[in-house]
Amino acid sequence: MKILIAEDETIIRLDLRSLLEGAGFEVCAEARDGEEAVELARRELPDLAVLDVKMPRLDGIEAARRILDERPIPIVLVTAYGERELVIQVDDDGRGPPVAAPAGDGIAGMRERAAASGGELRAGPLPSGGFRVRARLPIEAAA
Numbered sequence: 001m002k003i004l005i006a007e008d009e010t011i012i013r014l015d016l017r018s019l020l021e022g023a024g025f026e027v028c029a030e031a032r033d034g035e036e037a038v039e040l041a042r043r044e045l046p047d048l049a050v051l052d053v054k055m056p057r058l059d060g061i062e063a064a065r066r067i068l069d070e071r072p073i074p075i076v077l078v079t080a081y082g083e084r085e086l087v088i089q090v091d092d093d094g095r096g097p098p099v100a101a102p103a104g105d106g107i108a109g110m111r112e113r114a115a116a117s118g119g120e121l122r123a124g125p126l127p128s129g130g131f132r133v134r135a136r137l138p139i140e141a142a143a
Helices: 010-022 034-044 060-070 107-116
Strands: 002-006 026-031 048-052 075-078 085-092 120-125 131-138
Touching: 002 010, 002 034, 010 026, 010 048, 026 034, 034 048, 034 060, 048 060, 060 075, 060 085, 107 120, 107 131
Parallel strands: 002 026, 002 048, 048 075
Antiparallel strands: 085 131, 120 131
16 A cells, blocks of 8 residues: 655654555655645545644645545545644545434434534535535643
């Protein structure tokens, strides 16, 4: 399996490479920002991409969107935010089979749990088809 790594911090990028190669994976390319990740994904055709969320020039979420627009591959987003909230966004192209969620596990249940934690969850259709789910959740400081 060929993997693309995109991480702006050199030491973290090298650690990711070492971990992946130690597990038997081939790292086919390394990017320092989101724009470079999109270019390398186009040229190297990785089987999977590992992208940092917060990168210069183009963040990991937008880089993932552009990569997926050209070629659907699994993408893992990683981050080490020091923020007080966590934002999670999932875009689904709607091409997979429908999945029936048990009571309380669908969008309404997720929205209720997000609100109970002081956050919010929004879901809706994408112009290109499929849908987007975006949650903003507060992160409690450790006591």
